[in-house]
Amino acid sequence: MAKTGRSASSARSSSRSAATWKCICIIEWISMTPRAGTDRHHRPRRFHAPEAWSQPSSTRRATDALVIATLVAASVLAALPRAAALQARSVLHIKVVLLDAERKVTPVPRHALLISDNPASAPPRRVVTALDGTANVPLRPGNYTVESDQPVAFQGQAYLWTQMVDIVAGRDAVLDLTTANAEVVPLDSATAASAPREADSSSLLIQWQDSVVALWTPTTHASGFVIGANGLIATNQRVIGTAMSVEVQFTPAVKVAASVLEADAERDVAVLLIDPKLTASMRPVPLGCEQATKPPVLNGQEIVTIGASLRQQKGTQYGTVSRVNANTIVSDLVLPTGSAGGPVFTAGGGVVGMTSPVDERAGQRRGSARVVRIGNVCDVVAAAEKKIKDAPPPNGTHLPVEPVRPFPVGALNDIVQRRAGSLNPYQMSASDFDVAFITPVQIYGAQYLSEQMSRRERSSSARPPVADRAFVHPLLEFSNWSEYVADLRPVLLVRVTPKMVEGFWAKVARGAAQTKGIALPPMKHVKSGFLRLRAVCGDAEVTPIHPFKLEQRLSETDAIYEGLYVFDPDALGPACGKVQLVLYSEKEPEKGDTRAVDPKVIEQIWQDFAPYRALR
Secondary structure, eight states: OHHHHHHHHHHHHHHHHHHHHHHHHHHHHHHHSOOTTSOTTOOOOOOOOOGGGGSOHHHHHHHHHHHHHHHHHHHHHHHHHHHHHHHTOEEEEEEEEEEOTTOOEEEOTTOEEEEEEESOOSOOEEEEOOTTSEEEEEEOSEEEEEEESSOEEETTEEEEOEEEEEEOTTOOEEEEEOSTTSEEEEOOHHHHHHSOHHHHHHHHHHHHTTTEEEEEOSSOEEEEEEOOTTSEEEEOHHHHTTOSEEEEEEETTEEEEEEEEEEETTTTEEEEEOOGGGTTTSOOOOOOTTOSSOOOOOTTOEEEEEEOOSSSOSEEEEEEEEEEOSSEEEEEEEOOTTOTTOEEEETTSOEEEEEEEOOGGGTOOTTEEEEEEHHHHHHHHHHHHHHGGGSOOOOOOOOOOOOSSOOOHHHHHHHHHHTTTOOOOEEEEOSSEEEEEEOHHHHHHHHHHHHHHHHHHHHOSOOOOHHHHHHHHHHHOOGGGHHHHHTOOSOEEEEEEEOEEEOHHHHHHHHHHHHTTOOOOOOEEESOOEEEEEEEETTEEEOOSEEEEEEEESSSSOEEEEEEEEEOTTTSSGGGSOEEEEEEESSSTTOEEEEEOOHHHHHHHHHHTHHHHTTO
């Protein structure tokens, strides 16, 4: 029996050996089999198989089954490393901060870091920190070196980092780069030569980015900057215009109301007042008004400004002084849209003024800016400080802001493709106004159709159909807020357009001309300009994100205004039960025209935002 057992064991061993050889030979045969286009006379080399290959058929079948199982197992094992590699990716959360002279934590924005694996298998990966000094980097498990691409200049010294970090599969890691683990060197001439102008602008941005704020009025977007713990904010008068109330946005999540405390059109400076609680812990930009001597400004000198633009994050812009006048500095500064009103510094960090837009009608290129000198700023600030005791600050309650998450463009494209030909705004009418409800679906549809029309025009001389042009124009032309709308923000727009009517005497004149065989078109004028809008959900009034006005200039002194109110996508929905709009005209500012919105319109608006809500 023992012998029989040994023989059986030997047979099984021989069978497994045969299976192994068979698996190896199959793999070798496959690897050596001619591919298409190769020499068809090519033959694989011969192998000498063990004797077990000539076993009975039952044994061979068992062997074949074992071969198949072996191949399947091998394929699974081969796939495991790839699957594991896909699942093992982790995220390294980096935060770069420094301590200023007052021991306050200051984020380091736009600091370039190089990340390389150890041992190095590829060129270093370059990442740049966001405005809050953070960067989130997906990495595979391993050991990495994180180092500064260039030193960052801050308050007379240069800082750089070199740190090693271990990434473990399935677990995120955190790396804090701070003053404590930085290599610090004096910002001497040698360092200045290697740390370029980018470091200087980064230093200014680090110090003052939280003190520079975004401003919203019904007709424009601008920058301002905190100048005191008492709630004062300085900005440019030209961008504020005649507005008496302004919204101040500190971060994407924090926006509050401000009042105009002082505005001087001659000096081109305005001072706003907000709740002092909001600025109590903020670092004001030092104007140096009490200093006997101001920072010198000379022709050819470099200056830098910080601004909060309409379509970008806060950032710096450089310019070179070409002329210094008594009240202004002329330079080649070019500002991003909606960023005028920010502080202007010398390369050494001294404040020399604030930016102001030039009049484009005077032939200046768009975005060009002049600088209001710091002396004018100080004069208007002094006048404002005399009024602050008798001026109650606005309520510091946070106002609605735009959703941060963007609308998925793929979803918009799918909707537009399905609803081709039925993408007009949802409309209603009132006594003096036409009202259109516009979602990102209509804006994207108009942009898509406009691109198609442009392609057809480039490929042929035929003009696009009148119907297409009539659909596209109202959804792309939003006057002073066209760039805001073009960004496809996930918001509901309510556009209120004054109706055009023909006056009595105009009709009489046209009738008289008709009797003489002269056909004149209707001579219409605006019935009444738009003043304001109230939206009511059920019994509760809804505060808009922005109460914009579209300015249609008739002359240098006359304009017609439309309303463009911006609402959160969830503000006016079926849950309201009833949605009403109350419209006010310039002609009758105290008399509101209340109109109920068709529930079918509210339902369609709600459905347009369904793909966006699905992301939450």
